[in-house]
Amino acid sequence: MAETAYWEAIRRAHDEEMARDKMVIAMGEDIGVAGGTYKATLGLYDKYGEDRVIDCPISENSYTGIGIGASMVGMRPIIEIMSINFALLALDTIVNAAAKIRYMSGGQLQCPIVMRTPGGTAHQLAAQHSARLARMFMSTSGLRVVTPRGPLDAYGMLKSAIRSNDPVIIIEHEQMYNLKEDIPEEEFFRSLEGAEVVREGTDITLIGYNYSVHLCLEAAKRLEADGISAEVVDLRALKPIDRETIRESVEKTHNVLVAEEDEAPVGVGSEIITGIIEDCFFALDSQPVRIHAADVPVPYNAKLEKAAIPHADDVYQGALKVLGKI
C-alpha cells in the first residue's frame, strides 16, 4: 500500500495505461508542458512526447470532437476538460456524437473516449466556475458517468474507463485533488458500475456521490455520537445507477436521505428517490429528504456561497429531520 493523493492516482493510471498501449493518448488545455491544472499529467509530456500528451487550444467542442473521431478508429483518448463549466462547450460533440454513434451505426462503431473533468464548488470561484452538472450527463443515453470519491476509485475507475469501449465521463471535484488514501501498489481495477456501502449502519441510509460522500461520512460520525447508526452509500456511478444496493440498504434502515451538491430540480436526488419509491416504497418508515444546493447561480461572496451549497451539517440536520428528531 502507498499513500497516494487523488491527483497522483489519476497520474499513475495515465502513466501505466500509456506505457501499456500506444493508442492511449491524453488531450487537454495546459496538460503537456505545464503538467496539467491539477497535475494529472505531470511529467508525462516529457515521457511520452507531444504526440501523445497533446496541448490543445481553447477549442473544447472541436478537440473533444477530434478525440471522439480518433476513438472511432481505435485510439483511446483521455480528454481533460479543465472545469465542467467548459464541458458545456463540448456538449454537442459528447451528447450528439459520442453518446449516439454506437447506436446510430447499429453497433458498427464505438467511441471509447474518457472525458475527465472536475465539477463542484471550490472557494469563491463564482457562478461560471462552480457548476456541478452531474445531472446533465446522467440523463444522456449512451454515456457512462462515474464519480470517484477518493484515490482508490480515481485510479481504479480511470484504468477501467480507458479500457471500456464506451464513452465514460469521469466527474472529479475541485476540492478532492489533494485528498489522500492508501492504495495498493500493484495494478488493480475498479468497476465502472455498482454503488458501495462505505459505512455500515442500521437506522438511516445516507446516499452521496463524489464529494457529497464525504459530507455524509462526516454527518454519520456526528449522528453516531447521538446514538444514531447511519449507513453511507456511495453511488460511484451515476449512469447506470445501482438500484439493487440502494434497495438493500433502505430495506435494512427504512429511512433515507440523498445528499447532492447540485441544485435539486431534475437532479440526482430526484432520480434516486423515484427509484426507491418504485423499488421499495413499503420499506420506508419516513419521508425521504434531499440535501442539495439552493436554486441560484453560485455567488462570489463567501457567506452567500456557503449558504448556497450543502455542508456536512445540513446532512446531519436533514438526517435528524428524517428520523423525526427535530
Place this chain on the structure above:
Amino acid sequence: MKDADKKRLLREMIFFRRFEDRCFEAYMERKIGGFLHLYSGQEAVATGVLDMARTGQGEKNDYVITGYRDHIHAIKTGAPAREVMAELFGKETGSSKGRGGSMHIFDASQNFMGGYALVGQPFPLAAGLAMGAKHKGTDQIAICFLGDGANNQGTFHETLNMASVWNLPVLFVCENNGYAIGTHIDRSTAQPEQYKRVDTAYNIKSSQHDGMNIETVLKEAKKAIDYVRKEQKPYFIEFMTYRFRGHSMSDAKGYRTRDEELEWEQRDPIKNFSKNLIKEGLITEQDIKAMEKEIDDEIENDIIKFAEESPEPKVEELTRYVLDDNPDPRWVGPLQK
C-alpha cells in the same frame, strides 16, 4: 495630443498598475478570494483604446465587454474604482453587489457589459450589443477585448463571419500577450499573427500594433473606432503586449524564460511613457514620485477603506437577482385562464 492629456494618461496608467498591485496584496491578506487575474503590463491597451471610445456619458457610452481580466477595463469605462474593489471584497456595494467577484465585474450604468470567465464567450455577445445599437439607430459601437488564446474558440470564427456579413459596428481588440495560461501561442495557433486570421477569411479590415506604447495605441485605436462608427462595419485590431504577472494568482511558472520577461520589461508602457514625458520636459521624476504617493493614498484611504467598511450581502437575500422580482413585467392586460 495635449500636454494635459499626456499627464492624465500617465497618471491613469500608474493608477491602474498600483490598483492591481494592491489587489495582489489584498488577495494575500485573504480579503479577495477565488480567481484573480491581474492586468499589469497590458495597461496601455485598455487605457489607449478606451480613451478613444465614447465613455463618461453613461447610457450613451460605447458598449464594452471582456473576459475575466476585467478590473481595468471596467474602471476605464467608468465603473468607480472603489466599487470594483468592493466587488473583489465580496461586498454589497460592489459593482455586481458581491455576487460576481473579480471575473464578473459589471456596470450597466456605464455600458460596461461585463467580464466573463468562459474564454470566447464575449465574442457573440459583443456582436449582439452592436446589433442592438445599430437596430436602435444610435451611433454607439461595441468594443470586445479578448486574449490571443480566445481566438481558437469556435465563437471567434462564427462571430466574425456574422459580424462581417451583417455589417455590425463592433471593434474586436485582441490583446496578444503570447500566452494562454502556460501555453505559448506558437504551440496552439497555426497563424500566430492574429490580424492575419480575419482579413481574407472574414473580409474584415485588421491591423497589428505595438501594445506597449500608449501613443501608438491611441493613434491606431482612434482610426479603428472612427472606421467602425462611420462605416458601420467590424474591425479587428491586434496589440502586441505582455502580462508582467502570472496568469492568475496560481501560476505554474516555468513556461517562459526570465530573459523573455526581462526583454518585455524593457518595454514597460509606464516606464517608457514616463521617460518620454520627462524628456519632453512635461514632468519631472519628483512629480512622478508625488503622483505615485497621491495615488497610493487614494487607493488606501478611499478605495480600500470603502471596500473594507462596506457591508456584505445579507444571507437572507441569497436568491435575490436569480429572476425578475416581477413575475411578468410585460403583461399589461388581464391574465387569460
